[in-house]
Amino acid sequence: MAPKVWSNFVAKKSDGTQVKVRIEDMPSNRLDEVLNLLSLYGENEDVFVKLLGIPNNPEAAEELKQTTRDMLSASPHNIVICRPDDDSNGDIIGVSITGITLAKDKLEDFKIPSKTKEMEKLWDYYIKLFGLYDICKANSLTSFSDDRGLAVKPGYVDFEIRKELLNVGRKISKANNVSTVFAWMQTKLAQEAAEADGWLTAYEISREDLGRQLGITISEGPPSWKLMYGKSI
Incomplete structure (x- = not known):
């Protein structure tokens, strides 16, 4: 059965x-390619990952990739890839992962025991970040979709x-009968792309205030981090 095509552009x-491209559901045999693309490009724009030096520690980098794999196998996710719009098995240009979070879910409940100190700190940072704003309580939701990884390969207009x-x-x-999708946007590019697609800001925190809460110095990226949302269409 051919993968569902979500977009042609x-x-x-x-x-x-x-170049004509399409966004389609990921064929199951391309998961390793997706994980490699996320590891090479998506995670390298993650401020926390860079601050902790994870790309420079092969053990931590491999643990991060395995953690992503474990996350994908632990619960249903929608993984889509962007590739040339033809019948070839063309290179993956971009990837996005969407999951569903329930009101009862807490990120710390899904924490996997860490083998490296870098991954232990990464979990700590993200648990604190997602604890800043209760999405379901603030928006009277029982569930929401959330972005769990997005990357675009260099060589294309991102x-x-x-x-x-x-x-x-x-x-x-919308296909999953969920009204809203949320994502933390750490970069100006991510924020601008979301705004261009009609996303709005649910919560915003300055780079300095976030750093103080986490006990770190965040010296790059936009002046503030935005938790943004888009309505299902």
Whole structure:
């Protein structure tokens, strides 16, 4: 059975060349490619991952990849890939993972025992970050969709592909009978792409205030981090 195609559009390469692409459900045999792309590009734009030096520690980097794999096998997720719009098994250009969180779910309940100090701290940072704002309580929701990984391969204009992946996340949310999808946007590019797709800000915290709460110095990225949401379409 052919993968469901969520979107067809024209993307641009960095040299200005246009290419027809599609966003479709990930075939099961391409999971390792997805994990590698997320490891190489998605996680390298994660401020916490970079602050902890995870890409420079092979053991921690491998543990992060395995943690992602375990997360995907532990509960249902929708994984979509962006690739050339043809019948070839073309290179994956972008990837997005969407999951569903219930009101009763707490991130700490899903914490996997860490083998490295870097991963232990990463869990700590994200548990504190997601504890800043109770999405379900603040919005009277029993569940919501949430972004659990998004990456675009270098060599393409990131903005349009990212925007389209976010749009598909809203479509997936509707297909799962969930009204809203949420995501923490750590970079200016991510925030601008979300805004271009009609996402709004549910919660915002300055880079300095977030650093103080976590006991770290965040010296890069936008002035504030935004927890943004898009309505299902």
